[in-house]
Amino acid sequence: MDLVADFLSRLVTQFQSPALAFLIGGMALAAFRSQLEIPDAIYKFAVFMLLMRIGIEGGLEIRDASFAEMLLPALVTIALGCLIVLLGRFTLAYLPGVKMEDAIATAGLFGAVSASTLAAAMVILEEEDIFYEAWVPALYPFMDIPALVLAIVLANLHLAKQDGASGNGPKIWSIIKDSLRGSALSALILGLALGLLTRPEQVFEGFYDPLFRGLLSILMLIMGMEAYQRLNELRKVAHWYAVYAFAAPLTHGLIAFGLGYLLHVTTGFSPGGVVLLSVLAGSSSDISGPPTLRAAIPTANPSSYIGSSTSIGTPVAIAIGIPLYLALAQMVF
Amino acid sequence: MDLVADFLSRLVTQFQSPALAFLIGGMALAAFRSQLEIPDAIYKFAVFMLLMRIGIEGGLEIRDASFAEMLLPALVTIALGCLIVLLGRFTLAYLPGVKMEDAIATAGLFGAVSASTLAAAMVILEEEDIFYEAWVPALYPFMDIPALVLAIVLANLHLAKQDGASGNGPKIWSIIKDSLRGSALSALILGLALGLLTRPEQVFEGFYDPLFRGLLSILMLIMGMEAYQRLNELRKVAHWYAVYAFAAPLTHGLIAFGLGYLLHVTTGFSPGGVVLLSVLAGSSSDISGPPTLRAAIPTANPSSYIGSSTSIGTPVAIAIGIPLYLALAQMVF
Amino acid sequence: MDLVADFLSRLVTQFQSPALAFLIGGMALAAFRSQLEIPDAIYKFAVFMLLMRIGIEGGLEIRDASFAEMLLPALVTIALGCLIVLLGRFTLAYLPGVKMEDAIATAGLFGAVSASTLAAAMVILEEEDIFYEAWVPALYPFMDIPALVLAIVLANLHLAKQDGASGNGPKIWSIIKDSLRGSALSALILGLALGLLTRPEQVFEGFYDPLFRGLLSILMLIMGMEAYQRLNELRKVAHWYAVYAFAAPLTHGLIAFGLGYLLHVTTGFSPGGVVLLSVLAGSSSDISGPPTLRAAIPTANPSSYIGSSTSIGTPVAIAIGIPLYLALAQMVF
Numbered sequence: 001m002d003l004v005a006d007f008l009s010r011l012v013t014q015f016q017s018p019a020l021a022f023l024i025g026g027m028a029l030a031a032f033r034s035q036l037e038i039p040d041a042i043y044k045f046a047v048f049m050l051l052m053r054i055g056i057e058g059g060l061e062i063r064d065a066s067f068a069e070m071l072l073p074a075l076v077t078i079a080l081g082c083l084i085v086l087l088g089r090f091t092l093a094y095l096p097g098v099k100m101e102d103a104i105a106t107a108g109l110f111g112a113v114s115a116s117t118l119a120a121a122m123v124i125l126e127e128e129d130i131f132y133e134a135w136v137p138a139l140y141p142f143m144d145i146p147a148l149v150l151a152i153v154l155a156n157l158h159l160a161k162q163d164g165a166s167g168n169g170p171k172i173w174s175i176i177k178d179s180l181r182g183s184a185l186s187a188l189i190l191g192l193a194l195g196l197l198t199r200p201e202q203v204f205e206g207f208y209d210p211l212f213r214g215l216l217s218i219l220m221l222i223m224g225m226e227a228y229q230r231l232n233e234l235r236k237v238a239h240w241y242a243v244y245a246f247a248a249p250l251t252h253g254l255i256a257f258g259l260g261y262l263l264h265v266t267t268g269f270s271p272g273g274v275v276l277l278s279v280l281a282g283s284s285s286d287i288s289g290p291p292t293l294r295a296a297i298p299t300a301n302p303s304s305y306i307g308s309s310t311s312i313g314t315p316v317a318i319a320i321g322i323p324l325y326l327a328l329a330q331m332v333f
Numbered sequence: 334m335d336l337v338a339d340f341l342s343r344l345v346t347q348f349q350s351p352a353l354a355f356l357i358g359g360m361a362l363a364a365f366r367s368q369l370e371i372p373d374a375i376y377k378f379a380v381f382m383l384l385m386r387i388g389i390e391g392g393l394e395i396r397d398a399s400f401a402e403m404l405l406p407a408l409v410t411i412a413l414g415c416l417i418v419l420l421g422r423f424t425l426a427y428l429p430g431v432k433m434e435d436a437i438a439t440a441g442l443f444g445a446v447s448a449s450t451l452a453a454a455m456v457i458l459e460e461e462d463i464f465y466e467a468w469v470p471a472l473y474p475f476m477d478i479p480a481l482v483l484a485i486v487l488a489n490l491h492l493a494k495q496d497g498a499s500g501n502g503p504k505i506w507s508i509i510k511d512s513l514r515g516s517a518l519s520a521l522i523l524g525l526a527l528g529l530l531t532r533p534e535q536v537f538e539g540f541y542d543p544l545f546r547g548l549l550s551i552l553m554l555i556m557g558m559e560a561y562q563r564l565n566e567l568r569k570v571a572h573w574y575a576v577y578a579f580a581a582p583l584t585h586g587l588i589a590f591g592l593g594y595l596l597h598v599t600t601g602f603s604p605g606g607v608v609l610l611s612v613l614a615g616s617s618s619d620i621s622g623p624p625t626l627r628a629a630i631p632t633a634n635p636s637s638y639i640g641s642s643t644s645i646g647t648p649v650a651i652a653i654g655i656p657l658y659l660a661l662a663q664m665v666f
Numbered sequence: 667m668d669l670v671a672d673f674l675s676r677l678v679t680q681f682q683s684p685a686l687a688f689l690i691g692g693m694a695l696a697a698f699r700s701q702l703e704i705p706d707a708i709y710k711f712a713v714f715m716l717l718m719r720i721g722i723e724g725g726l727e728i729r730d731a732s733f734a735e736m737l738l739p740a741l742v743t744i745a746l747g748c749l750i751v752l753l754g755r756f757t758l759a760y761l762p763g764v765k766m767e768d769a770i771a772t773a774g775l776f777g778a779v780s781a782s783t784l785a786a787a788m789v790i791l792e793e794e795d796i797f798y799e800a801w802v803p804a805l806y807p808f809m810d811i812p813a814l815v816l817a818i819v820l821a822n823l824h825l826a827k828q829d830g831a832s833g834n835g836p837k838i839w840s841i842i843k844d845s846l847r848g849s850a851l852s853a854l855i856l857g858l859a860l861g862l863l864t865r866p867e868q869v870f871e872g873f874y875d876p877l878f879r880g881l882l883s884i885l886m887l888i889m890g891m892e893a894y895q896r897l898n899e900l901r902k903v904a905h906w907y908a909v910y911a912f913a914a915p916l917t918h919g920l921i922a923f924g925l926g927y928l929l930h931v932t933t934g935f936s937p938g939g940v941v942l943l944s945v946l947a948g949s950s951s952d953i954s955g956p957p958t959l960r961a962a963i964p965t966a967n968p969s970s971y972i973g974s975s976t977s978i979g980t981p982v983a984i985a986i987g988i989p990l991y992l993a994l995a996q997m998v999f
Contacts, residue, residue: 021531025523034519039374041705048704186700190691198687207880214540354864358856367852371714372707547873
């Protein structure tokens with residue numbers, strides 16, 4: 001019962017931690033119908049700064065890391081991204097009132113990654129002085145892209161079968177290019193390249209890094225407001241989406257924790273790295289995923305996948321997922 | 334004559350202090366018809382940051398303060414907010430060429446509070462190492478809300494009497510809710526709640542606090558540009574508005590200074606706290622007040638109340654009010 | 667051959683320096699058709715912050731500097747601004763396929779100054795611990811205004827001659843006023859005045875200065891994206907614009923280096939000052955120049971002057987110009 005006690009005490013502590021406190025604060029503001037608005041330009045800039053910070057630090061670390069060390073975790077990350085989509089395809093899709101392409105789009109979004117959730121976990125690990133290999137956050141695209149690509153391919157295969165029309169198959173390479181061109185992955189890869197190839201230490205330490213926590217708190221606030229506002233959309237679709245949105249982040253996180261534990265035993269992957277891998281798997285995309293899916297699977301209903309991810313998936317991934325993996329790590333390692 | 338000499342020397346010094354210098358710089362730019370524009374998103378973000386900083390610090394302090402210590406100052410603050418509105422209702426409203434509902438709206442705006450003026454005074458007190466109880470800025474809503482509510486109730490009573498139509502009276506609770514939902518009070522209360530209930534120290538010290546002075550300088554610049562641009566509007570209404578806008582901030586500030594002095598003698602309220610209380614009373618709302626009044630008293634002419642507050646009230650409250658209360662405090666305490 | 671070796675080694679180093687790295691990163695993003703966008707509000711705010719930082723520091727320094735010390739460099743700066751426009755007027759304008767007013771507008775833009783290019787050079791000098799008189803960046807308007815005014819006057823003279831219509835001559839004073847009112851010079855002059863007349867040290871050191879490098883990196887990114895996107899426009903006009911845009915920054919920079927060297931010998935102007943003077947001359951305006959020219963020479967084709975300046979002029983001025991002047995300074999001083 002140590003796990004339960006530890007988890008509960010972490011849960012209470014985390015409700016006081018800025019990341020979660022701002023998320024809940026945002027929900028409370030929206031519930032109270034506050035007119036507070038964070039300008040969209042600030043939101044976009046904060047997301048850019050977050051991804052640049054993650055990217056640059058990742059790039060700086062990869063420069064020093066051995067490529068071999070990263071190879072296996074990267075492969076596991078790709079596998080996780082695909083596994084999450086397949087899981088959704090073969091569970092959610094068969095529930096009553098759920099359309100196949102909506103289910104696949106939802107699974108794609110839960111397979112993709114949220115930079116803000118990842119950043120919240122990084123800040124908490126740093127606050128608790130738990131070490132992680134600094135290249136772990138740079139695994140982001142290794143989960144994000146395969147999940148989105150697989151979801152879009154599966155959805156198109158399904159639609160093509162339905163239409164009876166074959167040919168005109170999904171162009172995998174163009175989906176990958178579109179993902180990479182999206183603003184989130186562009187910023188992350190730019191940061192990675194700058195960290196890897198140039199000397200951005202000074203501007204990183206004087207600008208991108210110190211503004212990281214503060215801008216994250218603002219993003220959490222916005223996400224909280226969005227989560228509450230999207231609840232209405234979720235009410236319009238089958239209740240199974242709410243069930244999935246609650247269970248999926250924790251299921252995915254725990255599967256990742258298991259695989260991460262195997263990596264720890266075999267390759268010495270750090271406990272902090274295992275926690276971050278679980279957070280990556282448990283998070284669902286809030287920035288680049290929705291527009292990508294909307295463009296690529298136009299027949300899927302955005303209320304289903306954006307509603308479940310923003311209103312339930314993200315709060316669960318942050319408020320329950322992060323303390324759960326931390327408590328598990330405490331117990332296991 | 335020490336007071337006069339001290340006030341004048343402070344006035345000269347303050348014209349070199351950043352807060353006032355940026356305000357005057359903004360006026361000069363507008364007078365020169367400069368095309369410089371600070372994007373609206375930056376303005377809104379700066380206001381949000383200011384209020385969060387005031388709120389979080391207030392919340393952190395209230396956590397440690399004794400509730401009893403705050404009770405009397407809070408009651409005095411509420412009384413001041415109401416008194417300012419009543420004063421305007423029974424002076425400005427009877428001047429020639431002044432419509433009753435315009436007068437009440439103007440008095441409501443001068444009773445409400447300006448976060449930027451308050452912040453400018455806080456920075457000056459900190460620069461001069463003058464102590465104040467850190468929960469004093471958190472008295473903001475105790476003056477802001479009663480003033481706006483009373484003004485709206487009085488205006489509606491007047492309009493109802495005029496129409497002969499009774500019933501349909503002003504719904505006080507809905508006015509209070511609307512005030513609390515406005516972006517300014519929402520941000521302040523969010524900050525207070527975060528400071529009181531969570532552990533935002535790190536994000537406060539690393540983000541909200543260090544950016545405070547800089548963003549204030551930008552707000553002062555914008556307020557200076559606005560003050561000059563609104564002068565034209567003021568020319569369209571009765572000259573008595575200009576007289577009121579000049580005299581009211583100082584009158585209100587001096588009344589508050591007197592009441593603050595009584596608090597000092599009876600409860601040991603700090604001299605810095607007395608100065609801030611005077612600044613609160615002397616300031617007029619520039620962010621949340623105008624839209625609230627516009628929605629609640631639609632027949633009142635915005636040129637009268639926004640013009641007087643922005644063009645004359647705020648510059649007087651900052652440039653004359655703050656050094657005046659400081660000089661008084663120097664002499665009295 | 668030391669010069670060449672030194673220049674090449676600096677060139678390689680600079681490709682790793684943040685300023686250039688972000689510029690190239692922006693080009694790469696645009697070439698890859700990334701959807702990353704930095705909100706316009708952030709761009710405008712970053713430009714404002716850059717100019718305020720340059721202005722305030724300049725003002726603080728001019729306060730302490732002897733006026734006599736600045737007089738000669740200021741005159742040389744004015745002369746350089748005029749010389750660059752005349753050079754363009756009598757070379758570019760006579761090349762095949764080049765319209766006279768387009769040539770004059772282009773020369774005006776290359777005579778005017780880029781705050782971002784200047785800021786990039788300042789950061790590099792500071793990183794290499796090379797001293798420069800801190801008022802040198804404040805020479806900005808002494809080159810910017812004469813160049814724009816002369817270009818507009820020459821273009822109007824040409825158009826008037828063409829039309830046969832005399833009278834209605836260019837109103838020099840109104841052109842100067844329009845330049846000063848533009849957002850770039852307004853911000854710079856506001857900063858200068860604040861630095862000269864007030865005590866902004868604290869807000870400068872706590873806000874404007876520390877955010878300088880970080881915001882510069884974001885501006886460089888945007889300029890890189892713009893440079894690539896404008897290449898298409900350049901393809902629509904005569905190829906001679908590309909030749910001019912490549913040769914002019916370096917020619918202007920080298921002329922300025924020569925004149926700066928004379929100032930060094932006669933008045934002890936610092937080597938770092940000579941480098942910055944060369945960068946001022948080699949840069950072309952990216953913020954305030956284009957709209958000023960568009961309004962004042964409406965018949966000139968913006969594709970010619972904006973295309974050459976943004977796509978070729980600025981990258982050359984930063985990537986080749988800055989290391990070239992540094993290598994020259996290393997050799998000469």
